[in-house]
Amino acid sequence: MIQLTDLSFGYRKQPPLFNGLNLSLGAGHIYGLLGKNGSGKTTLLKNMVGLRYPTAGRAMMGGLDTAKRYPDVLSQVFFLPEEPYIPDHTAKTFLETTSPFYPAFDRELFNGYLAAFEVPEQQVLTKLSLGQQKKFMIAFALACRTKLLVMDEPTNGLDIPSKAQFRKVLASAVDEDCCIVLSTHQVRDLDHLIDSVIILHDGTIKLQVQLDQLTERIRFGRVSGGATSILYGEETFDGTHAILPNPEGISSKPDLELLFNATVNDSGMLLNYLAEEGKL
Known part of the structure; x- marks a missing residue:
């Protein structure tokens, strides 16, 4: 499903983060991406979904270059950053303006996830606590039912009961057509979920x-x-x-x-x- 081939990337006036990195990810798996702080985990994820552009090599999804940002690719990818942008909207307005970009979005699933996370649906999102905002976005990301779901530090900001609920909800969401990538340094939050591990170190994939x-x-x-x-x-x-x-x-x-x-x-x-x- 996802193929990174000879991928190189570096920020201006800094040493390259990656140089000729190769990685292949398949559907039906929950991958855990592990690495030290500053190792480039978030940058690698952004290269994967087309939010950063490699200086060499390619990131491909289904044979299409994600950096080209084709609509057919974007509609099948959801990237949830560690600190997602939260608009000053109610859940209803957010769904009306955002869910049409994801053809497989399932409103019934979304409502179920919100109920599981105990997030109120009628309140303006910016009025929610940071933890509730994070849970709202996790619920939306899962309900989009994209073929590739990438979450950067998804359990940061969640309390202990919410982390347990997140694991339960995510386990129910995965299927054989979906590839899920979780970047985390809180490995004990997610070790029951992950079935494949990727360790990034010194600009290379040390273990997959x-x-x-x-x-x-x-x-x-x-x-x-x-x-x-x-x-x-x-x-x-x-x-x-x-x-x-x-x-x-x-x-x-x-x-x-x-x-x-x-x-x-x-x-x-x-x-x-x-x-x-x-x-x-």
């Missing part, structure tokens, strides 16, 4: 893998004593939280924070192991 395939080859757990087969570990008060080889195929819950740290901070032991196992 489906989590079910990953846990066929490695397992996450706590070890103590003189374990020698650790691929990556972090000492804590209750032992070493570790990533280990998994020749027995033991099921374990992925620790995305540990995986991220292993990918960007380690000497390469984990990535080398995965490459040898054919998972990179």
Whole structure:
């Protein structure tokens, strides 16, 4: 569905953020884009949807260059920034002026999402709290039912109950025709949703893998004593939280924070192991 080929981008008078970056995303997945602050996650997303223009290479959706901003592409893409613009309108006026740009928009779904998030429909949007504004825009984004939905730090500004509701609503919204990309540094907010992880570091994609395939080859757990087969570990008060080889195929819950740290901070032991196992 989405293909980034030899994509390069940099801001004027600054070193390039990306140089020849390649990335392929398919429908039916929820991708988690992880990276350090300043690594270029938001810029990469904007290149992906045609809001930034690469200095070289292309971002394609369905065979069309997103930078060309064809109407047929724009109607199938929704990008929700971390701090979305909120107009001084009621929900009704916002829907009347904005939803026609999205042919698959579903008003019944939208009403259901608003009810789930407990967001009032009649109030002027700018009079809502920041958290309610964010939930309104999340509800609208999901109701547009676009083929590509990109959300930048979607849980920022949400309280704990709202984060739980967001996970529930998003899980119900994904289908085999939709590709969802979530950029976040709050990995524990979204680790139950993400089925594929992308780690951006030093201008390159250091790791892209489906989590079910990953846990066929490695397992996450706590070890103590003189374990020698650790691929990556972090000492804590209750032992070493570790990533280990998994020749027995033991099921374990992925620790995305540990995986991220292993990918960007380690000497390469984990990535080398995965490459040898054919998972990179």
